[in-house]
Amino acid sequence: MSLLKRIAKVLFSSDMEIDDMKELTKNKYIKKGRMPEKVVVYFSQHIGKESECCVSCGNHVKEGQVIGKASGVLSSNVHAPISGKVVEIKNYRNSTGRSGKGVMIESDGKEKVWKKKDAGNISSEKIIKAVESAGVVGMGGATFPTYFKMNGALKSRIKDYIVNGAECEPYITADQRLMEEKTKEIFCGIQLMVKATKAKHAYFGIEDNKRYAIRKFKGIAINHDWFDVEELESRYPQGAEKEMIKNILGKEVPCGGLPSDVGVAVNNVGTVFAVYEALYYSKPLIERVVTVTGNGVKNPKNIFAKIGTPVKDLIDECGGYKSNVSKIIVGGPMMGFAQSDDKIYVTKGMSCILVMKGSDDDSAEERPCIRCGRCIDACPMKLNPYIISAYSQRDKFDDAKDAGVLNCYECGKCAFVCPVRRPMTQYMRYAKEGIKKRGDTKK
Amino acid sequence: MKLDLSVSPHIKTKSSSKKIMFTVIFALLFPSVAGIYYFGMSALWILITCIVCAQFTETVVLRMQKKDTKITGGAIITGLILGLIVPPNVPLWLCAIGSSFGIIIGKMVFGGSGSNIFNPALVGRAFMGAGWPALMSVFTDVQDVGAPLWKDIADATTTATPLVSKAGVDSATLFLGSHGGCIGETSILFILFGGLVLLIKRHIDWRIPACMIGAVFVLSAVSGTDPMYQILAGGLMFGAFFIATDYVTSPMTKRGRIVYAVVIGCLVFLMRNYGTMAEGVAYSILFMNAMVPLIDRFTQNRIFGDKV
Ligand code: SF4
Ligand code: SF4
Numbered sequence: 114m115s116l117l118k119r120i121a122k123v124l125f126s127s128d129m130e131i132d133d134m135k136e137l138t139k140n141k142y143i144k145k146g147r148m149p150e151k152v153v154v155y156f157s158q159h160i161g162k163e164s165e166c167c168v169s170c171g172n173h174v175k176e177g178q179v180i181g182k183a184s185g186v187l188s189s190n191v192h193a194p195i196s197g198k199v200v201e202i203k204n205y206r207n208s209t210g211r212s213g214k215g216v217m218i219e220s221d222g223k224e225k226v227w228k229k230k231d232a233g234n235i236s237s238e239k240i241i242k243a244v245e246s247a248g249v250v251g252m253g254g255a256t257f258p259t260y261f262k263m264n265g266a267l268k269s270r271i272k273d274y275i276v277n278g279a280e281c282e283p284y285i286t287a288d289q290r291l292m293e294e295k296t297k298e299i300f301c302g303i304q305l306m307v308k309a310t311k312a313k314h315a316y317f318g319i320e321d322n323k324r325y326a327i328r329k330f331k332g333i334a335i336n337h338d339w340f341d342v343e344e345l346e347s348r349y350p351q352g353a354e355k356e357m358i359k360n361i362l363g364k365e366v367p368c369g370g371l372p373s374d375v376g377v378a379v380n381n382v383g384t385v386f387a388v389y390e391a392l393y394y395s396k397p398l399i400e401r402v403v404t405v406t407g408n409g410v411k412n413p414k415n416i417f418a419k420i421g422t423p424v425k426d427l428i429d430e431c432g433g434y435k436s437n438v439s440k441i442i443v444g445g446p447m448m449g450f451a452q453s454d455d456k457i458y459v460t461k462g463m464s465c466i467l468v469m470k471g472s473d474d475d476s477a478e479e480r481p482c483i484r485c486g487r488c489i490d491a492c493p494m495k496l497n498p499y500i501i502s503a504y505s506q507r508d509k510f511d512d513a514k515d516a517g518v519l520n521c522y523e524c525g526k527c528a529f530v531c532p533v534r535r536p537m538t539q540y541m542r543y544a545k546e547g548i549k550k551r552g553d554t555k556k
Numbered sequence: 557m558k559l560d561l562s563v564s565p566h567i568k569t570k571s572s573s574k575k576i577m578f579t580v581i582f583a584l585l586f587p588s589v590a591g592i593y594y595f596g597m598s599a600l601w602i603l604i605t606c607i608v609c610a611q612f613t614e615t616v617v618l619r620m621q622k623k624d625t626k627i628t629g630g631a632i633i634t635g636l637i638l639g640l641i642v643p644p645n646v647p648l649w650l651c652a653i654g655s656s657f658g659i660i661i662g663k664m665v666f667g668g669s670g671s672n673i674f675n676p677a678l679v680g681r682a683f684m685g686a687g688w689p690a691l692m693s694v695f696t697d698v699q700d701v702g703a704p705l706w707k708d709i710a711d712a713t714t715t716a717t718p719l720v721s722k723a724g725v726d727s728a729t730l731f732l733g734s735h736g737g738c739i740g741e742t743s744i745l746f747i748l749f750g751g752l753v754l755l756i757k758r759h760i761d762w763r764i765p766a767c768m769i770g771a772v773f774v775l776s777a778v779s780g781t782d783p784m785y786q787i788l789a790g791g792l793m794f795g796a797f798f799i800a801t802d803y804v805t806s807p808m809t810k811r812g813r814i815v816y817a818v819v820i821g822c823l824v825f826l827m828r829n830y831g832t833m834a835e836g837v838a839y840s841i842l843f844m845n846a847m848v849p850l851i852d853r854f855t856q857n858r859i860f861g862d863k864v
Pocket of ligand 1: 492493495496498521522523524525528538
């Protein structure tokens, strides 16, 4: 950053902007993770129903073999990330703090080589089928099964396809590195997605702080008039689906609606890369890029890790912890989950492991609201977080609902900007749960 | 390893209410310095009295309510603002009364910080004006620049504020502040310095000063009074940058702030030209403070994706 820019930043910073903290890892090549000795694969790594376990203790599994079959709504296949022996099937705690069924596989040291094949002339249905059987889910964190989205897009005859390369959460650089290192592969993935969804036009939405990736994709876009790169302002939460659609196409997804309601489908770049691998290598989703970062680890890195790798292994690969670690977060600092220990395992939706040191988190005490209005200006959904949190505080869930709390996707920005540290996002969650509970009892 | 399990977001802005308060105090120092420069030691004593009494009153009330008595800066700001909007020769006992009254009636009875409807400094000022109108409308003239600061107030000559006398004080004098008036309201230059600090730090919304001053300017121009004179004289500038922008007593949405500020500007114009008072800024703001809940209700943002 030039000196002038820096001075301007100090002078004009509005306290509402979020430091992106990506310097820690943004120039580090994606490193292939060490082969884990054992992995734990959860059967529920997607938002829908848990997939059905189809192995038992003592079985030998091969890398890429299906071990959990999709069953029911929004479910998705789960595959063995390594070859080896199934040693245990039980409930394991996952990164949201709940526990779910998982399988522990002990490696036999063999590694499969995935051979490339051509996937240029393949029909729409075949692509979707392949994506389905490869167990690809939304890798930005939503873990929505991708084939479901594709089918929905086909059915509602979408016109525009958007690839989300915003990666607006601070610290995370997994997508950025992927975009820089696997540009061609991602573009092939986009071609497949466009073909499968029969979209007319594709847009590549990317925050303007990723100059190099923008240049690379623009270089490709020049030769394809159905493909455009859209530079977006680097501002959290630019990568939120609705925000992105609005900023690229100027369309607002209606309250409670889906992108397909305005004729759009959006996928994260990581997902598109997984689709590429599923088609060109017949490789299921058994590996992903995880950014291991924060000033609590010695040597932050971007690691291409097997699903199921113990988080502790990844941290060891980054040189281990520094002293007085205060928080381990799965996901970014704005929306991630704080963990009680490091005995959890990489999942399809895990883009980042953030380790914070003691002083990272200043917890100035909460004080009464001073009505500064910053939370209102910050909310991407244009809600009034202060009013809603006040309703929530007094259990007035109906009022909270009228004020639109169900539109909140817990981006955390209102709580971030609040100068009196009102835990607004928490109040939002509380109100949403309250409304849900009430709805359940009414039925 | 003991880990913190608090929920997201895990990072927070570096700003805090304390930092905002101190920036506001810092910004208020500009008009304070100008006031002390022009009106001498007596101005300094008034400011100190107001601040000390405001803080003292707040602490006592908080203690009585058995609440946390930590100094947050709010009372200091109230005191400082009150001191800046009274004439430079008000007796100190009156400052003490006004300041305490403002804190108790303007703030504490509503439930303290964040819950008050009216700006406490203006409540104090209104009380002083209503109870002791004679004392509140005598303005000493500025001292000869360079005169010793401790020069006795009794020696000073009295004058009327430019708005009262309607005497032609030229724009340059108005801008620099070497004319009679309230302590912090005369030097537009220094008010702008302070205002700029708040604007750059984005602690205040530019819409409020811009709309308020703009409304007065436009109305004056249309009605044939000198618009420059109207916006430079009296307490308009100070009120627009430092009083109307108070978070607690102004609307929360951008649209609401525009409505609020424009109406204040109109009221100021009407009071000045058709009312019995020479000055109308304080009462206009107080009146609109009362309207804030109403404005807030009707200026909520349209939720993203909601029907237009
Ligand atoms: S957490 Fe919800 S209410 Fe808060 S800014 Fe984000 S969307 Fe708005
Ligand atoms: S809740 Fe926080 S951000 Fe929102 S108006 Fe109050 S003090 Fe400001």
